[in-house]
Amino acid sequence: MAEAGIDQSHDHHMDPATEYSSSKLGMWLFLGTEILLFGGLFAAYAIFHARYPEMFYEQHLELNRTMGAINTCVLIFSSLTMAMGVSAIKWGRQKTAAILILITIICGFIFGVIKYFEYSAKFSHHIYPDTSIFFSLYFLMTGLHMIHVFIGLGILGVIFVLTLKGKFNSKYNTPIELGGLYWHLVDLIWIYLFPLLYLIG
Amino acid sequence: MTWIPEVASNLAGKVDGVLLTITLLSLFFFVLITVILVVFAVKYRRKRDDEETPYITGSEPLEIIWTVIPSILLIALFVYGFVVYKEMRTPPADSVDITVTGKQWLWTFDYYNGKKTLNELYVEQNRPVRLVMMSDDVLHSFFVPGFRVKQDVLPGRYVQLWFTPTKIGTFDIFCAEYCGTGHSVMLGKVNVLSPEAYDIWENGLPGEGGGAVASLPPAELGEKIYKEKGCNACHSVDGSTLVGPSFKGVFGHTVELADGSNVDADENYLRQSILEPQSQVVKGFQPVMPSFKGILSDDEVTAVIAYIKTLK
């Protein structure tokens, strides 16, 4: 996971340039495996969508498009603030970076809260993961994504504290960059989930 | 024992052709590799510690030779295997359809004329048969080694398998896909009958009409059912434990059930255990027995109970 990068800060068996490029390579490889993990679910989606297109169309109407769209905006915005945070630390502006990371974290929480309301609405309509293949996919895909959001929040939380403590600067900021990469992946997966689940048909 | 079961279907000889071709080619390469390996290991064995060895790092012509030749052979084998497979998958138009149902752990066969058999498939010599198969529960696989045919049986979907039996006799049916505790007792037989015998089996001898069966004393009829309907796969009559409890000495004794209660094994207990097996599972056994409701008639259930009573 992201500690692949954090790992290296005290382990001087590599020069900083190699360390930086190794951490980045490691992170990209890890993100690749994450996509493959979701890939299994996307494959299941493709297979069952081809088999039951009507069921997918009818049942996706149950989902709340507005909430999904708001969440999409929230995540895209958080990706933007994260990217700005990475640039800020590269220019050496620790405070700005910390604030931007904090905004990213808050966005992540907003995403979680909205998702919580969506899930409760489904449960109150007696829609559960075993209701149908479509809702199984819905709950598993968004649920697995939600777990990734939480992991991302944990990582960003650690990075936020370390940034406040002044551990990072314009020369050494690999963990922020890697944490940012991870957050972008979380965002990217949602950008695929949203149309596949909320906007079909 | 021969190295492969006797050829008993039209397809078996063709599959054996593929097997034999691959065996011969494999043997050739295996012997070649082994001989070279042993010869090199002996001939170039180190005699002195300071022996000089040549600096050879490779040879492009050799690499090409041992890439191209196996490739050609492999592609030829692929084509041969596929051509025979294609034939194995294409039933002729005039085949007889029989519906096969696999369930834990027995096979039932439904024939076009309404006949139904359990674990015993009856087919006519030299007449193509198409089996349309489905599972009631988990995966099974219908496998007749003598015919060289095998097909996984799936729940919720029909699959098919065909063959033309060429030899009169009885052949093993195995379940080849693991299906739980009783997997290894999910056995059946294919009875290949001559056209005359098949005709008699199909229509019954004039005047027979089950009369011969009815005239058996109940306990003997029960023993016959015990063997023919597959009870013997899970229940012994000598006291040994198979998948289910032994029949020996069960009648008239108290049985402890999985829920901790005790019941007396009387006629009604036995009847209920045959027709609704899950309602009274004996302690220490899995709730896996299928119901025989609709498979055994009331008379037959009575006969089986009569047989169990004799096993003291």
Add this chain to the structure above:
Amino acid sequence: MANHTIAHDVYVPFLEKKGFLSWILTTDHKRIGILYLVSTSLFFLVAGIIALLMRFELLTPASDFVDPHTYNVLFTLHGSIMVFFFIVPGLAASFGNFLIPLMIGARDVAFPKLNIASYWIYLLGTAILLMALLKPADTGWTFYTPYSATTNTDVVLMTFGVFVLGFSSILTGLNFIVTTHKMRAPGMTWHRLPLFIWASYATAVLQLLATPVVGITLLLLITERTLGVGFFDPAKGGDPILFQNFFWFYSHPAVYIMIIPAMGVISEIIPVFSRKPIFGYKAIAYSSLGIAAISFLVWAHHMFTSGISETAAMIFSFLTFLVAIPTAIKVFNWIATLYKGSIQLHSAMLYALGFIFLFTIGGLTGVFLGALAADIHLHDTYFVVAHMHYVMIGGTVMGFFGALHFWYPKWFGKMFNETVAKIAWFFIFVGFNVTFFPQFFLGIQGMPRRYATYPAEFESLMSLSTYGSWILGFGILIMVINLISGLINGPKAPANPYNSLSLEWQIPSPPPHENFEEIPQVTDWTYGYGKKKELEV
């Protein structure tokens, strides 16, 4: 790290530090290698004993030693433990950890803390497996649905344990890939890399690409049992065959995760004991990658009888034949390396030659199973069991034992008794063949696999196979005793007992804590044995 405080002229072997914490908290790749070696070897012995119990039950046709349910649990445990807890992490993680930095001239792997974290995850997976033993699954290691979704044994814990192990496997693979890319010593170009490194690299790529898919598959199976999801349940509109597709998409490449490192080991042992350069270096190196690539496209050859379409069967059969070619290339190149060599039949070399012999049988019998018409008859019979064990024991385990004997002096700084090692090899080789060769005939005659009881006509071959398992078990027992007694009272090992040219042999045995005093400057490949022609002129 204390590395900068150690004076460069003081040699401190990496095994010097004692105590539990110094092991469990270590970030030294060599120590982590030992942790994996010990854990995986223990699992190998446990699963091996389970196999002996199974064979004992199969001595007679009836169910007289254990009942059928227990037998089913035994083969499930045997398969799951061997595959997920021994063979996949066995060579790749233990010898990979020990050898990769040493062979490429690095002080450690790229991410040492991630490395020990991977091992802790492995331990977590084993802990979950142990919990599952309260009510162990009876599904077979393949966890096929719908049986695995309906049996009342503890499938959830067991698959969750495997899921957790998957993370360990992914992180280790990731670490090795980055290490190979970024940590090579100056002058260690890709085409100078030892072939074991090529093999480990190909393995790591497979681990990264395939493991996430089995992870999600097992997760889906868990949700099937816990949340009532129905992807694999036809009653809910799902498809049981989908599980097989997903499962084999991982598990077939996993077969190569298991065998490719062993091929790498063989490519190291043969040149050293033949005193000859490896024949066809590039062919062997790239064939590893070729196998890795094709291995993703052959998964459905496990499903020829499952009702897949004829077109799919045709394509997958063809690709299966293709994967045989790079494998054959390797065998031919190893044999050509022996030509005009100065061959020393050291115990490690005996394992390497045994590998070629047994793996050839394993590979050739794979051709039977790739050919569609033949596979219909042989699928799910003992023929498959025999084929798989010829590849997994005859291949991977022979490679594992060969590696153990070959790098033992380097790793532990001690020597074992060579004569006893050869005797053990003999029993293992003979015992293995007596156990598994009869199973080819059983399969051709139609004996299905996973049978707790069997028809009497198979008894003679079945009991022969059981007798063989006793010889095999005896051989492994001698080997284990010999290797352990070598640790206790074996003579001290020299730095380079076989005059190998590979980097790991140029430093003391056992290696010092940070491997190399100075990072070496590499000027030639590792296989420069024999007299170069151009020098004669």
